[in-house]
Amino acid sequence: MKARIKSFFHRRINWVKRNRIKSAAGFILLAWYYFSLPQILFSEPYATVIESNQGELLGAKIATDGQWRFPAQDSVPDKFRECVVYFEDENFYHHPGFNPVSMYKAFVQNRKAGKVVRGGSTLTQQVIRLSRKNKKRTYFEKAVELILSTRLEFRASKDEILDMYAAHAPFGGNVVGLEMASRRYFGVQSHQLSWAESATLAVLPNAPSLIYPGKNQLKLKGKRDRLLLKLKNEKIIDGQTYELAISEPLPQKPFALPQTAPHLLQRVAKSQRGERVKTTIDVHLQQRVNQIAKYYYNQYRQNDVNNLAILVIDTKTRNVISYVGNAPTDAAHQKDVDIIGAPRSTGSILKPLLYAGMLDEGKLLPNTLVADVPTQISGYKPENFNLTFDGAVPAHRALSRSLNIPAVLMLKDFGVNKFYEELQHFRLRDISKKPDHYGLSLILGGAESNLWDLCRTYAAMTSTVNYFNANQGKYRTKEFAELNYKFCFDQDFGKESYQKTILGAGAIWLTYNAMEEVNRPEADEAWKFYDSSQKIAWKTGTSFGNRDAWAIGTNSRYVVGVWIGNASGEGRPTLTGVSSAAPVLFDVFNLLPRQKWFSPPLNDLEEAEVCALSGHLAQPDCPKIKQWIPLKGKITSVCPYHKLIHLDRTKQFRVNTSCESLENIVTESWFVLPPVMEWYYKSQHIDYRPLPPFKEGCANAQTVTMDFIYPKSTAKIYLTKDFNSVVQPVILKVAHSERESEIYWYLDRNFIGTTKTFHEMPVTPSSGTHEITVVDKKGNEIRRKIDIIR
Structure with missing residues (x-):
């Protein structure tokens, strides 16, 4: 056997040596044949297509050449495969790229008619013709197609060739490809087509002009029914299926493509134009959120508020499950602008981040009294929304009520630079100027951010608490990861660590408890109508001039962010976070599955005795309560407001030894605020007891009052x-x-x-x-x- 093989190759080598010119010509011809077929057959641009996490079409953006050409699917559905093969090329699976018998019959028939009345092209040849932009039919072009089709048969499998045909065949007008045609003419995906629908689309590339509502119906039906009869005769379908198929109506008015998430489509098209992208969007939730957006848009536009945005995040995966980039408004009101990524004035929406940062750094405790008095700092004069003063207010109440003056004083104590650095760690990218540019107004809307970054921040904070509780007090180094809208994306949360990423779980949990108390910046009862039976940590914000209304909320699984306003920046008097954005927030939360409230992260908390009145760490003279505080809370100051004072036996006057005998002096702990804080505080707290006056005749009795x-x-x-x-x-x-x-x-x-x-x-x-x-x-x-x- 080896001798025969050796002899065979020896004879061939000798032949080549004797026929060098012929051999060279043969080699050149073989090389030309090998490289004759372009590596990429189709370079046409595709439409950008986005699908839900279940594969439903959410929207599509037309290709740059004006054609509705969807990216090819992985495979052609069996029904269409049978239909197109039996209609176009019965011997598709048996020929090498061309069919000599069909070519001969077509040649004879066309010669008799004196014109082209029949084509002899195989599906492979049709793929080549489509790739060559349907050049004019000549015998030379036919020869080129024949050569290239045989080459294609060597390169690709039959199924791959059929996939190419289905993706690039014309189906009338600017509709190209099976997937787009099934959507356009029948409103379904290609794998959902019936036998009649598949047969209709199979005959169309042969005569795409037949698709025209109200015209050519008899011709189209005749071609379809003949194909169905052929399928019946070939035992592909049974008689009952045939009878039902021929009774189906033909397509009439074209179906509009869904526009379920048009602004997400815009975002995808920026980075993945011409691709089919399966997203993380829950189509049923998206449709319901779209309805909510439409309802509130119709309400708010009566007050000339024309734009809104809603974002819903699954905090466990960081996936975007609903994305409404704008209201269903009109072009005059910038309906195509994606508000979710647009920088807008933050209003009060950053206050929880400051509160959490101060808790985490041991700058205050949840109940620490913060001054709420008329304040002017270097010419800056903050005011509360309702223009009133409480004198002093617990920090967690200042947050839940969104009081501006306490927030400014807290920021002054924490430091603008330090808070700015914290925001940079959160990657709030629109806060990009130097800290001095913002100053203390940073906490009241002096900076801009966007709904995407803010929702990402709150989602990461929520996940921090959940992961900490589920994994024995551990954090993840990349917890504050980017949000994701791509299906099956493997999110990288980094490595486990006992070191906090940005904020400790205890500080976040305490912050969420304060936010769950419901903030009321308008000091009215409207909030109760928007409250939900499920516990939600939420915060509203209203920018200067009532230009932006925010609401962001979270439970243990989801984050919902809402922005209401005008894309043009025009403010409206009644536009506020609590009256405009909060109702939308709670309606969206009511669509989501109920969740349990966060478990306390005990490994990052400590139970401590704090003063019941001041919220500071308790001193011996304070009335005490026990409270969970962050681990660093132990470094905060002890209560500065409780003082031991000396009274007479009636407790009506303060005394000292110059005016009262020692045995008649009663010593008592007294809660004393500084004069300005006291002035406003006592009007809000009827149980506050001012210091008694000194008894007449007491020496050295003057105090700062x-x-x-x-x-x-x-x-x-x-x-x-x-x-x-x-x-x-x-x-x-x-x-x-x-x-x-x-x-x-x-x-x-x-x-x-x-x-x-x-x-x-x-x-x-x-x-x-x-x-x-x-x-x-x-x-x-x-x-x-x-x-x-x-």
Whole structure:
């Protein structure tokens, strides 16, 4: 055997040596044949197609050449395969790319007719013709197609060739490919086509002009029914199936493609244009959220609010499960703008991040009293939404009520630079200017962010708590991963670590408990109508000028983010987070499965005794309660507001040994706030007890009992003019701990008047530096310098 093989190759080598020219020509011809077929047959652009996590079509963007050409599917459905093979090329699975018998019959028939009345092309040859842009039919072109079709048979399998045909065959108008044709003419995916529908599409590439609503119906039906009869005769379908198939109506009005998530389609097209992308979108949830968006758009547009956005995240996987980038508005109101990625003023939506950061750093405890008094810092004068003051408010209540002044004072204590760094760790990408640019306004909407980044941040915080509890106090190094909309994407959350990623689980859990209490920035009862029976940690925000209304909420599995407003930036008086965005938020949450509330991350918490009134770590003289605090909470200060005071036996007067014998002195712990805080605090808390006055005759009994509310230290005050160009006075304000006290006012040591009970004094000083002096009847005195600018 080996000898025969050796002899065979020896003879061939000798032949080549004797016939060098023929051999070279043969080799060149073989090389030409091998490389004659382009490596890529079809270079046409495809439509961008997105599907739900179950494979339903969500939307498509037409190809750049104006054709509706979907990317090829993995395989051609069996029904269409049988139909197209029996209609176009019965011997498809048996020929080498061309059919000599069919070619001869077509040649004879066309010659008799004097024109082309029949084609002899196989499906393989039709694929070649489609790839060559349907060049003019000539005998030379036919020869080229024949050669290339045989080459294609060597390169690709029969099924692959059929896939190419189905993906690029014309189906009338600008419809190309089976997948688009099945959507366009029957409104279903190709694998859902019936036998009649498959037969209809199988005959179309042979005569695509037959598809025209109301015309050519008899011709199209005749071609379809003849194909169905052939399938019956070939035992592909049975008689009953045949009878049912020929009774099916032909396609009439073309079906519109679904536009279930048009703005997600825009996002996908930016990076994956011309591809078919299976997304993480839950189509049923998306449709319901679209209905909610449409309902509220119809409500809000009556107040000239024309845009909204809604994003729903599965925090476990970080997958986007619903994406509504804008309201179903019109082009005049920028319906094509994807608001989810657009930078907008944050309003109060960053406050929970500051609160969590301060808890985590041991800067405060959940119940720590924060000042809520008139405040001016370097010319910046924050105000609460309802223009009132509480004097002092627990930090968690300041968050749940979204009070602005406490938030600014908390940021001042925490540090703008430190908070800015925290936001950079969260990758809030639109907060990109230097910290000094934002200043203290950073916490009240002085910066911009977008719904995508904010929802990603809250989703990561939620996942931090869940993972910590489920994995014995461990974190993941990449917990704050990017959101994902691609199906089967393997999210990388990094390695396990006992070191927190950005925030500790305990601080986040305490923050969510505060957010669950429901914030009411308008101080009304409207919130109760939007409350849900399920527990949700949520926060609203309203930007300056009522331009943006935010609501972001989370339970232990999902994050929902809502933005309401105008893409143009136009504000509307009634547009607020609690009245506009919150109703949408809770309606979306009601579509989601119910979840249990977060379990406390005990490994990152410690039970401590805190002062019941001040929220600080308890000192010996405080009434105490036990509370969960972050581990770093132990470094916060002890209560500064409880003091031991000496009273007489009646407890009506404070005394000392100069006016009362030692055996008659009673010592008691007393909760004492600074004068300005006390002034507002006691009006909100009827149980607050001001310090009793000193008993007459007590020596060294003077204490600081008053303070300036306005102006603050070294303030620069600009005097304004009214419409008549009259300079308006500045109103000086003082708080005194004794309600009925009378105080005396001096401007540059010149007496200007007295006040009683309510201590406000209007003055109109000249430009320059002035000194304000205030004295009460007991001789207590306070002074403040101000700079007046007219």
